Amino acid sequence: xxxxxxxxxxxxxxxxxxxxxxxxxxxxxxxxxxxxxxxxxxxxxxxxxxxxxxxxxxxxxxxxxxxxxxxxxxxxx
Amino acid sequence: xxxxxxxxxxxxxxxxxxxxxxxxxxxxxxxxxxxxxxxxxxxxxxxxxxxxxxxxxxxxxxxxxxxxxxxxxxxxxxxxxxxxxxxxxxxxxxxxxxxxxxxxxxxxxxxxxxxxxxxxxxxxxxxxxxxxxxxxxxxxxxxxxxxxxxxxxxxxxxxxxxxxxxxxxxxxxxxxxxxxxxxxxxxxxxxxxxxxxxxxxxxxxxxxxxxxxxxxxxxxxxxxxxxxxxxxxxxxxxxxxxxxxxxxxxxxxxxxxxxxxxxxxxxxxxxxxxxxxxxxxxxxxxxxxxxxxxxxxxxxxxxxxxxxxxxxxxxxxxxxxxxxxxxxxxxxxxxxxxxxxxxxxxxxxxxxxxxxxxxxxxxxxxxxxxxxxxxxxxxxxxxxxxxxxxxx
Numbered sequence: 001x002x003x004x005x006x007x008x009x010x011x012x013x014x015x016x017x018x019x020x021x022x023x024x025x026x027x028x029x030x031x032x033x034x035x036x037x038x039x040x041x042x043x044x045x046x047x048x049x050x051x052x053x054x055x056x057x058x059x060x061x062x063x064x065x066x067x068x069x070x071x072x073x074x075x076x077x
Numbered sequence: 078x079x080x081x082x083x084x085x086x087x088x089x090x091x092x093x094x095x096x097x098x099x100x101x102x103x104x105x106x107x108x109x110x111x112x113x114x115x116x117x118x119x120x121x122x123x124x125x126x127x128x129x130x131x132x133x134x135x136x137x138x139x140x141x142x143x144x145x146x147x148x149x150x151x152x153x154x155x156x157x158x159x160x161x162x163x164x165x166x167x168x169x170x171x172x173x174x175x176x177x178x179x180x181x182x183x184x185x186x187x188x189x190x191x192x193x194x195x196x197x198x199x200x201x202x203x204x205x206x207x208x209x210x211x212x213x214x215x216x217x218x219x220x221x222x223x224x225x226x227x228x229x230x231x232x233x234x235x236x237x238x239x240x241x242x243x244x245x246x247x248x249x250x251x252x253x254x255x256x257x258x259x260x261x262x263x264x265x266x267x268x269x270x271x272x273x274x275x276x277x278x279x280x281x282x283x284x285x286x287x288x289x290x291x292x293x294x295x296x297x298x299x300x301x302x303x304x305x306x307x308x309x310x311x312x313x314x315x316x317x318x319x320x321x322x323x324x325x326x327x328x329x330x331x332x333x334x335x336x337x338x339x340x341x342x343x344x345x346x347x348x349x350x351x352x353x354x355x356x357x358x359x360x361x362x363x364x365x366x367x368x369x370x371x372x373x374x375x376x377x378x379x380x381x382x383x384x385x386x387x388x389x390x391x392x393x394x395x396x397x398x399x400x401x402x403x404x405x406x407x408x409x410x411x412x413x414x415x416x417x418x419x420x421x422x423x424x425x426x427x428x429x430x431x432x433x434x435x436x437x438x439x440x441x442x443x444x445x446x447x448x449x450x451x452x453x454x455x456x457x458x459x460x461x462x463x464x465x466x467x468x469x
Contacts, residue, residue: 017437017451039385042416043451058416 002048002056007068010047014040027066034065044068081170081190083112083146085227096226098134098235108139115143123148126167130154134214134235138223145170145190152185153215155463174217186217188314193220196315196337199229203279206251209234209242211259216464217309218284222254238461241266246275253277256284257291258459258467261399261406264294265426265458274298283307285466286363286374286392289324290399296322313339313350313359325365325373343367347378364390382411383418384447394421394448401439403431408459408467412452423450426458 004027011025011034023034031041041062048068049056056071089105096103103111122144129140129151137153144151150167153174167173171189208230210222219235226233230252236245238255242263246253255263260282280295280302287306295304304322309315317335319326331341332354342349342358348365349358364375376392383389391409398407406426411419425436433453440449459467 014451016434017449017453019438019441037446038417039420039446039451042385042414042420045416046412046414046420046452055415 002052002069002071004065004069006048006051007044007065010044010051010068011036011065013047014043017043025065027064027069029065030063031065032063080194081145082172082194082224082227083109083116083142083190085194085224086112086142089227092231094231094233096135096138096233096235098138099237101133101135103135103139108135108142111136111139112142112146115139116146119143119147119149124150124167124169126150126152126173128152128154130215137214138235141172145172150187153220155215172220174220175215176217188217188220192314193224194228197221197224197228199225203252204229205231206278207232207234207246207249209236209245209250209253211236211238211240211245211253211255212284212465213238213463216284217314218254218256218465221309221315225252225254238262238465243273243275246277249276250278252279252281254281254283256461256465256467257282257287258285258461259465260295261291261467262458262461264291264298265405277302280304281307283309284464286376287324288396288399290396292322292324313361316341316350323371325368325371328367328370328372331372343372346375348372348374382421384411384420385417387445387447389419389421389448391421394423394444394450397440397443398423398425398436398450400443401436403428403435404439406459406467409450420451421448422452422454424454424456424459427455 008025015021015023025034045056045058048071055074057074058071062068086105086109090109092105095105096108127144127149129137132140141151148169150171150173153172155175168187168189171187173185173187176184176186208226210219210226212219212222214223214235234245238259277299280299283306292304303320305318305320307315307318315337316339317326317330317337331343334340338352340351340354343365346364348361348363350361351358362378364378365372366375376390380391381388382391395407395409398404404425405428408424410422412422414420433455436453461467
């Protein structure tokens with residue numbers, strides 16, 4: 001189960017890799033306002049999937065941190 | 078009689094010294110006798126293929142020499158690798174070696190012992206003494222190192238790729254041969270400690286590109302050693318060697334015949350080789366770029382991944398990582414991503430007391446966003462593959 005805390009921690013890890021450790025991240029933050037591009041989002045997703053131990057279904061779209069926290073395991077194999 | 082492995086061993090029988098491998102030791106005389114004894118039991122194998130994959134390294138050397146004497150083709154198959162079909166008919170007094178697969182799927186390349194022995198040229202100053210090979214015996218480099226040792230060393234040590242340099246050298250070695258990945262591992266594992274550092278006269282490496290940080294670290298750790306990078310492959314044999322301490326090779330060598338008799342050309346950014354300029358050149362699969370007076374290796378053609386629709390050369394990323402002062406070694410790979418195809422991942426060995434922050438900063442300064450390793454894992458040491466190679 002991915003929580004908001006998991007999603008925030010994953011985003012902070014990605015931002016730290018970009019040299020941006022001082023960004024305020026919360027559940028309502030949009031990925032766009034955090035200046036996360038598609039590579040960053042792919043990285044966040046891989047971190048969360050490694051934590052969850054399974055692939056996550058992002059087909060519902062990813063706009064906010066809360067969207068990441070609501071991700072469920074993929075069921076299409 | 079053509080000089081092959083058996084004849085070379087027999088000629089050493091009266092000399093002191095021998096081979097050490099896997100905790101076992103045999104004098105040259107004992108090895109020659111073992112090979113002769115096995116040869117007496119061989120019957121009707123001339124011109125046929127015989128697979129050699131069992132036994133200790135010394136038993137395998139004796140088996141190779143015996144099959145050479147019997148006029149058979151020995152095939153050095155890796156344990157568990159049955160992907161290459163071995164036909165019954167073989168070439169007389171030859172050895173079949175599986176390519177490492179870096180130029181495509183592994184395949185069997187056959188060399189006559191006479192050809193391999195004829196290619197061995199050792200300067201007088203390097204002859205004798207203790208020679209150490211970290212190359213697996215079932216690779217082209219491993220067989221070449223065996224022949225160099227049999228023809229030139231007093232003591233030849235066939236060391237496991239994970240063995241300690243200090244133990245293998247026992248204080249001093251005339252020549253130590255290993256892949257760049259194994260040399261990085263040797264430096265990472267602290268064999269560079271000046272108190273335990275063996276005296277090495279010649280450092281030889283091949284099988285992978287030697288980047289500038291590795292050449293610099295080796296020169297710093299072994300200031301009195303001559304450092305030689307050999308460009309060879311199981312498909313082509315030895316092509317050239319470089320010993321000026323710089324990565325790549327001189328651009329002036331292009332379109333000229335090297336001492337090995339092989340011509341070098343660059344077409345579409347890929348190094349090509351041919352035995353004669355009138356023959357169609359063979360693509361090596363090594364991508365290169367011209368940089369000043371130098372031809373530098375960029376990586377393997379197949380070592381390219383797609384990140385968000387853009388190509389990333391994994392070896393380039395690994396080379397940039399290794400240029401970071403805190404990174405002792407690096408291995409780079411693609412991590413599949415449904416969103417962008419792949420992102421770049423890296424396993425790195427860090428200098429003691431350092432953190433990944435500096436590595437991320439180094440990468441941000443040196444790499445484009447799509448090239449930057451997104452997942453960096455710190456490991457104590459990198460694995461060495463069965464052919465002695467690391468990345469890719």
